[in-house]
Amino acid sequence: MRIIIIGNGAAGNQAAQTIQDYDPEAEITILGAESIPFYSACALPDYLAGWIKRDQLFLRSSLERNRVEIRLGQAVEDIKPDRQAVSAGGELLFYDRLIIASGSRPVLPNIPGTGLPGNFVIKSVYDIDRILSHNPRRIVVIGSGNIGIEAAEALASRGCQVSIIEMMPRIMPRLFDEQPAMLIRNILEENGIEIHTGEKAREVIGKNKVEGLITDCRRISCDAVIWAAGVRQNTELARAAGIEIGGLGGIKVDSQMKTSHPAIYACGDCIETSDLLTGKPALCLLWSCAKAQAEVAARNCLGEEIVYPGALKLIAEEAYGKPCMAAGLLEEELDRTGLKIIEKETENTYHRILIKNERIMGIQAVGSMEAMGPLLYFMKKMIAPSEIKRIINSPALLRNMPWMLAIDKYWQ
């Protein structure tokens, strides 16, 4: 079987790995737009901070060279579904199955000044190389999602002065509820990062390079602006080939990762998937989701019929040494009927669990990761808290599932 994979990122590589594990005879070609080998974009803030070296970004791979062809710097020109081929680098490549793992790219808003040198995004290792060679001292980060916060901390740890501009009333608005977001904000502010929420960036100013940023409320002089305020999925190729795009903007796939075209699958950042907990369409642009989807796509390609249960939003972060995590839904995403919130705060930790109709719908924690793994497992498996309590109260079961004990304190 000949399989072509568009995209040399997390989804693309995982798909290739899975295919190779399950069918060693399959012929695989990966077409990667960037000219550098497979690396993890998740580690870019660490590289930016100088905590890891550049070569640590490039990941170990057990893809066997003689079976897998990796073409770097080969942007795909178009997909020809009726001929079961793609054209890349002037060549026509035929496939039995195609996996689109084209990923996403960061977007800049349509405001003046975003073309000036000194505007950056954080998506590829080249972006970081550029930031480092620009050597900024005073930076404004737009967007306080995961990437924005990590980039801000990375730059602050290099000795730069950093401000964060966030449009919504609290930081990390899609990840944390108000209380934990406030705790994280305190940690960042205590460490010298300036944060302004409820403000939008209006204009980047400067003669030949970035010299400042104007928001709704203020003007900040800076020598670099980092845009971490949103991404767009790379669905142009699919759209042009007539593959159906979902309402939220990602490639539409069924629960087996199949697109509207037979023999074409998609996975990773570029698709529109469904949320594990609500079943509704959702965009889940996370590394771990990409890998899981890729595995489903790959195995379905090979004829095994397995189903993807849905994506779970999950992030793990470290704010100045304090681990933080968030999973599932936020309070505002759940309607209030039948909603129970468990909050536990001690001097150095904070935990929040959202339960609706006997199902765990959201977990957030600041300061400690203990027991979060098992709790997440319950969330995924949709096991009711009353079940957990029953397990905890059964010595025989508990003996075999001791990790339950760490969760016990949440149900007192």
Add this chain to the structure above:
Amino acid sequence: MKQKRLYHNTSLCDGCGLCQLVCALEHCGQWNHYQSRIKIINDMEREAFYAVCCTQCEEAPCILTCLMNTIYKQPGSDITVRDLYHCIGCRACELACPFDAAVFDVIKEKVVNCDLCGGRPLCVEYCPKQALTYDYPGDQADKKRNQAALQRFGTSLLEVFKFSGKEG
């Protein structure tokens, strides 16, 4: 291929913590028993000590979740191992582990797990009460546990250990 796993007999364990000490010793060079890859939990209410340690899942969720593709099954022995050079300490694998068995090494600032000391687990050697043993899974005791889990949990423990990591 079957891999032997660590088993902990809670009725023999008295919470002396020697397993934690020797584990930290062996893996950290320096000594810090809070760095141990096996954690002993003291349940005062039910008067028992429980051990939490990597169960060497066949389809380990941590492998799939790792943001740096750093975790893999050692070819030949099938032990879940990590290539720590690439680990950036993001702790996503800690969250992925349904057993709370991943340990954050505060010295290296990376996450580690029990690697069975390469096949001769030191904690088993040092346990003064033989509460820790090193055995193949799927024996009589496992079958009993699965029965109990099936009744309560709606799934078998083997299923849990096998852990299909397809959920994102």
Add this chain to the structure above:
Amino acid sequence: MFGYAGKMLEVNLSTQKIKTRKLEPDLARDYIGGIGFNARILYDEIPAGADPLGPDNVLVFSVGCLVGTPFPTASRMEVSAKSPASNGFGSSNSGAFLGLRLKCAGYDGMIIKGQAQKPVYLLIEEDTIEIKEASFIWGKDAWESIDLLKARHYGAEIMLIGQAGENLVRFASIENGYYDGFGRTGMGAVMGSKKLKAVVVRGSKPIVPADPQGVLELSAKGQKLIKSASSYQAFCAYGTMNATIPYGGFNALSVHNYSRGTLPDWKQKAGRQIVDIYGSRHIACQSCIIACGHLAEINEGKYAGTLVKDMEITPTVSYSSNVGLSTEASIKSSELCQRYGIDMSSSGSVIAFAMELYQKGIINKDDVGYELAFGDDDAAFALLRDISLRQGIGDILAEGVKRAAEHWPGADDYAIHVKGVEVPMIDPRGRWSTWTLGMLTNIRGGDHLRCRNPVENLRYNENLYHYQKERFGFKKPMYDRLDMPENLKSAAIDLESDTVDIAIMSKWAEDLINLYNSVGICIRPPIMETIGPTLLAEIYTCMTGIPMSPDELMMGSERAWNLMKLFNIRHGEVAGDSKFPRRFYRELQSGNIVDEDKVQAVLEQYWQARGWDPGTGHPLPETEKRLGI
């Protein structure tokens, strides 16, 4: 610095100043750790005449230097201060997990000076130390306070005082978690006088040995040795309860305030079978391979629902035989003592004292408020409460038997103490041994835990045999395996006559136990039988990198012991203080009394063995010079 954390914490509660002291290499090498450090610090820093309950008293906690290794039982920590009971060197030792936690927080010890204005607790989180206000737990018992503190400080180890310490009861203890404690000599009262309710410790710093492989191997060796001890199996199964029946058989128990030597129903009440009946599971301290402690659980009857670590001979004898309570009431008394934060030995003795006074008509119902009788658990617990809260007659009894007796003429005859510390456990009229001599020679006063033949036999009882010798009771293999220098061993033990020279053996045993308290290991029989200075010196060197021979190690312990004796002398102890309560010399028990002159003779032999003046018991100048004090 290897092996040690490298610094000690110093907190002055009067000025609220917190600083760290570097651990000087000389102090480490000469005094080893644990009680050794305490001895040096208290000698140097408490002025003569200081009020034990006043601001000049210094409370020192030091962790044993081997804590943090897998050496079996390396878990222990010692607290010392000027004792409000004896006015001399007060000290107490405890295991569990606190010592390791303090060392992992980065400190080999903690020095508390001054007095706080209002109740406070100390929060130690590695390099962050805070003095926090404690009004929300002041007045509450120890278990309740721990619950409240644990809710605030996740994952911490806690040591604290109960109401007895707050009320300056002279024999109040410092509790170590729910189930362990620093019991004797009133350290809880010192902490209470400083208005320090609790110390909360969190920390996970590494401990760095000089030769990790060496420590690991020697720990494995230690484990093997201890497991081969003759007492190991029995001790694992029943702990110290193995000794209750033998001591009953010797007529050597403290019964009803030492008026008798045994009880007719002793075997049913306190034989080791009660461990099978009430004991629910073993609990070990850090690195312990024995786990002698048991959780005791009462499921029915008056005290149903009691769950506490118990099945220990000392509190059992204190409440079951001295006060005469039933088995279940005695288990309950352990819970109450833990909650109030009061010493189980002394409180039992004080209650027994009050009961005998009542029996003899020296105090009556009007004085107490209710009737007292041996065996009456309601009365005993009411009195325990009154003592802990200093209510009614409890206010007088809280002073300890020595001072309380001054209130009632004739009460003095019934005050069973040595140097102000209540005598626990054993009646020398029933059995004379190193252990009972130790009551007089102990730095702490009337106590049983610091002087004991490392291989005490429980089979023979040549009662008052010779005063100067006790029966060895073992064969040559046991003699051979004892880790003592050859010439000392042959002087101390004579295989032909199967005897032990009490004076010589007492000095060795005291120094050995003191060494255990310096390195931080436990004094249980399987360890005393097999672990000596040779192995300890080797592992000390591997741990710290400081070259140390077995002789130097023992000398370090001897040095600390002598320093503590000098402390006691400076704070008012005289030779005449080392005598038993009058009752032992005057009243027959099982047909015996203790001969005062013969005791004095063996005491003087002991002083000679120590290199102290045989007339006054004062360390001689050449001894001080040899030890470098």
